[in-house]
Amino acid sequence: MPKKMLSKSKYLNGLQCLKYLWLLYNDPGKIPAFDASTLRIFDQGHQVGELAGQLFPDGITIPSNDFMGNIKLTKKLLAERKPLFEPGFYQDNLFSRLDILNPAGDDAWDIIEVKSSTSVKDVNLHDVSFQRHCAVKTGLKINRCFLAVVNNKYVKHGDINPFEYFTVHDITDKVNQAAQGIEERIEEMFKVIALPACPEMRLGEYCNSPYDCPVTLCSAGLPEGNIFDLYRGGKKCYQMFYDGILKVEDIPADYKLSEAQQIQKECAISGTPHIDKKAVREFLSRIKSPVYYLDFETINPVIPLFEGTRPYQRIPFQYSLHKVTGNETKHYSFLAEGQEDPRPALLRQLKKEIGTKGSILTYNQSFEEGVIREMAEVFPEYAEWAAAIYPRMLDLLQPFQSFSYYHPAQHGSASIKKVLPAVTGKGYSDLTIAEGDAASSAFLTVTFGETSEQERLQVRRDLEKYCGLDTEGMIWIVDELKKLSGEKNQTGVQQRLFEL
Numbered sequence: 334m335p336k337k338m339l340s341k342s343k344y345l346n347g348l349q350c351l352k353y354l355w356l357l358y359n360d361p362g363k364i365p366a367f368d369a370s371t372l373r374i375f376d377q378g379h380q381v382g383e384l385a386g387q388l389f390p391d392g393i394t395i396p397s398n399d400f401m402g403n404i405k406l407t408k409k410l411l412a413e414r415k416p417l418f419e420p421g422f423y424q425d426n427l428f429s430r431l432d433i434l435n436p437a438g439d440d441a442w443d444i445i446e447v448k449s450s451t452s453v454k455d456v457n458l459h460d461v462s463f464q465r466h467c468a469v470k471t472g473l474k475i476n477r478c479f480l481a482v483v484n485n486k487y488v489k490h491g492d493i494n495p496f497e498y499f500t501v502h503d504i505t506d507k508v509n510q511a512a513q514g515i516e517e518r519i520e521e522m523f524k525v526i527a528l529p530a531c532p533e534m535r536l537g538e539y540c541n542s543p544y545d546c547p548v549t550l551c552s553a554g555l556p557e558g559n560i561f562d563l564y565r566g567g568k569k570c571y572q573m574f575y576d577g578i579l580k581v582e583d584i585p586a587d588y589k590l591s592e593a594q595q596i597q598k599e600c601a602i603s604g605t606p607h608i609d610k611k612a613v614r615e616f617l618s619r620i621k622s623p624v625y626y627l628d629f630e631t632i633n634p635v636i637p638l639f640e641g642t643r644p645y646q647r648i649p650f651q652y653s654l655h656k657v658t659g660n661e662t663k664h665y666s667f668l669a670e671g672q673e674d675p676r677p678a679l680l681r682q683l684k685k686e687i688g689t690k691g692s693i694l695t696y697n698q699s700f701e702e703g704v705i706r707e708m709a710e711v712f713p714e715y716a717e718w719a720a721a722i723y724p725r726m727l728d729l730l731q732p733f734q735s736f737s738y739y740h741p742a743q744h745g746s747a748s749i750k751k752v753l754p755a756v757t758g759k760g761y762s763d764l765t766i767a768e769g770d771a772a773s774s775a776f777l778t779v780t781f782g783e784t785s786e787q788e789r790l791q792v793r794r795d796l797e798k799y800c801g802l803d804t805e806g807m808i809w810i811v812d813e814l815k816k817l818s819g820e821k822n823q824t825g826v827q828q829r830l831f832e833l
């Protein structure tokens with residue numbers, strides 16, 4: 334059988350796991366499509382790559398849509414001694430396309446790899462070592478290797494200045510280290526790819542490092558309530574797995590568990606949720622009427638869109654706010670229109686709607702509070718208002734994160750996406766947009782991309798439903814906690830009320 338081609342991305346996949354590599358070549362149908370958050374990372378990479386081209390104004394882009402055409406044109410253009418974008422190299426069944434190749438001296442070249450991250454990671458060194466290996470195999474002389482990453486201190490003022498936006502690291506020495514043994518690793522990968530059957534690899538920490546492996550079949554045989562549900566289980570879970578322990582309820586007494594993990598084990602054995610009624614009641618007693626439930630959705634564009642913002646800075650574009658007063662529940666919402674900075678309009682509206690007294694419940698307070706703090710820094714006219722908001726905030730995550738309440742259906746997670754269905758039986762499964770990354774991507778697409786009016790309106794409706802469920806879901810969770818904890822003096826909807 335002819336040898337298959339090993340590309341840079343597959344080399345990196347193979348470094349993470351040889352089983353993953355084998356599946357990519359021999360049974361790709363077993364690998365699920367990329368999720369919204371991975372696609373967003375790819376998209377950010379493309380945006381940053383294009384911007385990096387401006388670092389070399391006389392550079393030539395080599396189209397990458399024609400595989401062989403790209404390689405042939407690369408060979409031809411090398412003679413011009415100009416910066417080349419996307420040059421491709423193929424030799425001995427190895428293929429790599431580089432971000433930027435820049436002439437160095439009379440006959441050598443520098444490699445510049447561009448990443449949308451903000452620091453140098455080990456995987457980047459292996460990435461560049463493979464690129465260099467391919468290029469050198471074709472006879473190219475490589476001088477130094479650089480990694481251009483995003484400078485997260487950069488602040489946009491006018492057009493993006495690529496020379497300030499990027500921080501360029503000389504990684505030549507580190508690449509030299511990463512390259513040690515590369516020939517042997519490549520040979521091993523070719524052997525694995527040619528195997529008639531999938532190599533056995535047991536689950537390990539490498540399944541999530543450097544990337545979350547998308548292959549689900551390796552964990553498909555794990556039973557419900559397995560040890561990987563353990564809260565902050567980390568290495569301990571793998572040790573148990575290697576020791577043949579699969580279910581949380583089967584963890585022997587001599588395994589040291591944290592308090593939270595011990596609660597999980599007891600729940601698994603009893604088959605019932607855990608509740609520390611006193612702690613839950615104490616939490617509930619801090620809720621003051623009228624009760625506001627607040628949730629933001631944000632974008633964090635790698636290339637800042639708005640004046641005065643930094644790469645990856647959180648910019649809220651939407652909120653949902655439920656206000657519960659006695660038997661009355663009101664819903665307010667904000668969803669940015671147009672391409673201007675959404676924050677001034679959002680702040681104006683939120684200030685009007687969130688009142689001046691009563692609790693503000695969020696789920697993961699550090700996020701909502703952080704977003705408000707960042708806005709108050711940029712718009713100091715809201716600083717006083719914001720300062721009065723923080724003491725009113727309460728974090729509904731807290732009773733779940735502290736395991737005052739735990740339901741086995743949470744699978745060790747305190748995220749509202751797990752808690753809501755576990756506690757109330759209601760959830761996000763019917764929604765078109767069902768998580769934060771998908772909401773951000775959808776908003777960016779319909780606001781800054783090219784979409785039909787019909788699609789734009791549909792996405793906006795989906796966004797309203799999604800964000801609205803986050804806050805309505807919080808109301809249901811609080812109601813349920815009140816019932817479960819035996820909260821006194823509460824009847825029906827009035828159970829939400831704790832008068833000031």
Ligand code: SF4
Pocket residue numbers: 349350351352353534535536537539540541546547548549551552
């Ligand atoms: S889940 Fe783990 S063992 Fe399975 S293919 Fe992925 S990295 Fe390899």
